[in-house]
Every structure is written in structure tokens, then in C-alpha cells.
Amino acid sequence: MVQKKELNKLSSLQDKLLQLREEVYQEGNETFERWKPNIKEKGFLVSARNLAYYLALRRRDIRDIQESLMPWGLSSLGRLESRTLENLDAVIASLDRIRGNAESEYQYPPQKTFLKGKSKLEQNANDILGESPKNRDSRIMVTLPTEAAENKKFVKSLLSAGMDVARINCAHDGPEEWEKMIKHIRKAEEEVKRKCKIMMDIAGPKIRIERLYTTLKNPKVYVDDTFFITGKEELDSYYGSEIVISCSTIPEIIDSLKKGDPILIDDGKIEGVIETIKKDGVIVKVKKLKKQNGVRIKVEKGLNFPESDFKINILTKKDKKNLDFVCKHADIIGCSFVKDPEDIKLIQKEINKRLGKEKANKLALMLKIETVKGVQNLPEIMVAAAAKNPLSVMIARGDLAVEVGYLRLAELQEEILWMCEAADVPVVWATQVLENMMKTGIPSRAEITDASQGANAECVMLNKGDYAVEGISILDEILEKMKEHRYKKVARLRALNMAKVEGE
Numbered sequence: 001m002v003q004k005k006e007l008n009k010l011s012s013l014q015d016k017l018l019q020l021r022e023e024v025y026q027e028g029n030e031t032f033e034r035w036k037p038n039i040k041e042k043g044f045l046v047s048a049r050n051l052a053y054y055l056a057l058r059r060r061d062i063r064d065i066q067e068s069l070m071p072w073g074l075s076s077l078g079r080l081e082s083r084t085l086e087n088l089d090a091v092i093a094s095l096d097r098i099r100g101n102a103e104s105e106y107q108y109p110p111q112k113t114f115l116k117g118k119s120k121l122e123q124n125a126n127d128i129l130g131e132s133p134k135n136r137d138s139r140i141m142v143t144l145p146t147e148a149a150e151n152k153k154f155v156k157s158l159l160s161a162g163m164d165v166a167r168i169n170c171a172h173d174g175p176e177e178w179e180k181m182i183k184h185i186r187k188a189e190e191e192v193k194r195k196c197k198i199m200m201d202i203a204g205p206k207i208r209i210e211r212l213y214t215t216l217k218n219p220k221v222y223v224d225d226t227f228f229i230t231g232k233e234e235l236d237s238y239y240g241s242e243i244v245i246s247c248s249t250i251p252e253i254i255d256s257l258k259k260g261d262p263i264l265i266d267d268g269k270i271e272g273v274i275e276t277i278k279k280d281g282v283i284v285k286v287k288k289l290k291k292q293n294g295v296r297i298k299v300e301k302g303l304n305f306p307e308s309d310f311k312i313n314i315l316t317k318k319d320k321k322n323l324d325f326v327c328k329h330a331d332i333i334g335c336s337f338v339k340d341p342e343d344i345k346l347i348q349k350e351i352n353k354r355l356g357k358e359k360a361n362k363l364a365l366m367l368k369i370e371t372v373k374g375v376q377n378l379p380e381i382m383v384a385a386a387a388k389n390p391l392s393v394m395i396a397r398g399d400l401a402v403e404v405g406y407l408r409l410a411e412l413q414e415e416i417l418w419m420c421e422a423a424d425v426p427v428v429w430a431t432q433v434l435e436n437m438m439k440t441g442i443p444s445r446a447e448i449t450d451a452s453q454g455a456n457a458e459c460v461m462l463n464k465g466d467y468a469v470e471g472i473s474i475l476d477e478i479l480e481k482m483k484e485h486r487y488k489k490v491a492r493l494r495a496l497n498m499a500k501v502e503g504e
Helices: 004-038 042-058 063-072 084-098 116-129 152-161 175-192 251-256 317-329 341-355 372-376 378-386 397-404 406-422 435-440 445-456 468-483
Strands: 139-143 165-169 197-202 211-214 226-230 243-246 262-265 270-277 281-289 332-335 364-369 391-396 427-430 459-462
Touching: 004 042, 004 063, 004 084, 004 378, 042 084, 042 116, 042 378, 042 406, 063 084, 116 139, 116 364, 116 391, 116 406, 139 468, 152 175, 152 468, 165 175, 175 197, 175 317, 197 317, 197 364, 317 332, 317 341, 332 341, 341 364, 341 378, 364 372, 364 378, 372 378, 372 397, 372 406, 378 391, 378 406, 391 397, 391 406, 397 406, 406 427, 427 445, 435 445, 435 468, 445 459, 445 468, 459 468
Parallel strands: 139 165, 139 459, 165 197, 197 332, 226 243, 332 364, 364 391, 391 427, 427 459
Antiparallel strands: 211 243, 226 281, 262 270, 270 281
């Protein structure tokens, strides 16, 4: 029997929940009605509405409500991504019955409705990434090296080991090599009796060091050193710099930089700040380095400007040329450095030109989230893409970590997972998964734990390496074990196996 004092607390808690539900409902509907006119894919309407409700809920701090629900066994607000309103309704209905209202006006949602988001996400994942193997929920994507164009036995070994999606990075090789890779994949499918999706990754406007001018035999930089960056091919002056970096294919970036803007080179191995603006470019001062004995600046290494506000075309001339091939051969097109819905519309427009509207809308897109703007605009980006195309999202943790800072990466990768689940969008967990294992054949302890976290996603990506087959086998085993323990944020509560652990 619930005491009167406790009944009063429950009544107050229920009022808070009812108010929360009303606010989420009203705000969510306003967002959804703004999105709705542009959603041509009718199957996405329910998903978009739930995403709108989820965003409305998560704009609020509900930790006090969550803590108040826990003593009553009603802490499920922490697992409502795919069923936002339904979860709130279920909790409200349970609270009312705990208060003693047997003939409650608040009803539980039907089980079919309650689980529709989970079913929709699983169906989307199967359609886009292929059906998951029986032994694991998450698929395995593998980046193909150039070797895959010449060695069909190698491709077959990847598929036999458990590869579900083959990634072809269009930043490397060309149509001749890509066509050979695809031919080997299709042949291996027949021999191994397993299907494999092909994802072709458009490079996008990756800013790289194109040329390096220096008077030094070993162009290393140290803390407090300076160097010059230009977007021009011809300079009036080097401004006394011993190292000059050129990225002349995207000169508008250099023109948009301001004094004090941070710059990172080679995945953050060099951290600098814009010290002086010159007519031909900017002088950068080195603030931090990954190595105390200096870091060498090399051509082709990436440049990141995480706080600079510039707009560049999401598709380069090379990307548009590559799309002629990609649209004909890929199951999924990977879109790099997506920042806002306008980027999506441009990509869709280019695909329409090559395939026509009907075929273009059936081609799956994979959005690589790797910039600050991409994270900030993720809901609008997902709606713009899924409004017309089957959609998945890749958490590209390499560039994302450089852009947002390593300390924020862990938090943001979780938030991306949650948001995608709310929209029924499959996720790929990518960058440096089992990296040491792939390169040396020996995994580190930390990367085994990281790979297990990938079980929260519908797909986990491995990069190239000499031990790719062994890496796939280990990842397959990790994902199989995690399947028994967890689905997304929900613990499955299999009996503990601690007694079976054997020491070395």
C-alpha cells in the first residue's frame, strides 16, 4: 500500500511527466510540420516524426525526473530513442496505476507500436547494408586496398572471413582498379555463397597539403616555430619562412582565415594558430606537437580548420567525374565532409543527372559525419537525405576528433548514435577500429574494448592492413559475444560468464 506522502510525490511526478509530454508533443509537431513538405519518401514520415519528438525531449534536462522514476522501477526514459512518445505514455500509465487508479484514463501503447522503431531500423539496415549474419547484429565493412584489384583470392578471403560491405575509397586508385575490385567481389559472392554490398566513398573537399616549398633537408617543425600557408601558386614573398605550404585548389579557405583561428595538420599531429594575415596567405605558429622531437610536414597530409567559417562545394571536379562511375556500380554512395542540408541537395541533384529521379531515389547514401557543422546540423542533414534516399550515417571519428577535439569525441559519438536510432537510420562505427591488429597482427587491449563498443552500431568499419583477414575474424568474434549482452543501450541480461574465465 502506497503511503499518502508517497502518493503526493507520485502525483507531482506524474504532473511533471504530463507537462513534459505535452511540451514534447507540441514542439515536436512544429518541427515535423516544417520538415514534412520536403519528405518524398513516405516510409520516412513516421521516423521523422519520432526524431522531432526525440529532439524536443533531449533539448530539456530531465535528470531529476529520471532519478525520481528509478525507485519505482520506471527508469526507461534512458532508452526511448526509437519510441519517444510511446515510452512517455507507458511510464505515465504505470505511474497512474501505482497511484491506485485501476481504471486509468492513461493507456499503454500497443506492443506493435512500441517496438515499431526497432523493427524499422533493422529493416533499413538490412536493405542498405545487407542482412546481418546469424551470429551477430552488426555487419563488418572493410576498406579495400589496391591489391583487391589484382588479387581475386585476397577478395575471396575477406568475404569468407566475414566481410559484409566492401568500401572502395575513391580518393585512391581509379575506375580501372575499381571495376576490377567489383568484378572480384561479385565472383567471390558466387563462390562463397554470401552477399556483399559495395560502398563507394566520394572523397569530397578534403583539404590537403598539395605542395611543400622549403630550404630544409628535413622540414620538421617544433613548438613556437612558424611556417607560411598559401592558396596561391605564385607568391610575391615567402615572408621569411623556411617552410611554405600550398593548397591552391581550394584558395577560398585561406582567404577566409582570421588571426587566432586554430589549424591542425596530419590528423592533429601538429596544432597551430594563425598568427599573421598576409596578402598571399597566413603565417602559422606551432603550439603543440604529438612528438617532442619535432614533426615532419609532408605533402598529401590533411589540413583542418575547426573554427573557421567557410563554404566550399561539397563535390570537387574529381568527385563529379568519379560519380559517373560510382552511380553505375555502387550499392551505397559515401558522402564526405557533409556540413548542411544544402550539401545533400547538391549531391542528390548530381545523382539525379546521372540516373534519373526514380533510380536516383533508390540509391542509398552514407553520410560521413566528420565536421563541427556536420554534428550541429545532423538532424536537418538526415531529414534532407532520408526524405528521398535510403540513408545510413558513418561516424568518421578521425577527422571528427581533429575538428571537435579528442575530449569531446566520446560524448559526440554517443549522441550521433542516439539521434540516428531516433530516426531509424543505421550507423557505421569507423576509424582506427582494430588498427594495430590490422597492421601488425596483434591487437591492443584498448582497441578490443573500442571494437566491442562498435556493437552499438549496425556496421563496424575496418581500414586497410596486412592482417585484414585476421582482423575480420577477431571482430566477428567480438561482435558475436556482444550480441548476447546488449542491443543499442539495452542490456539483454544474459547470465554472467565470470566463473568460466580462465587465467593465462
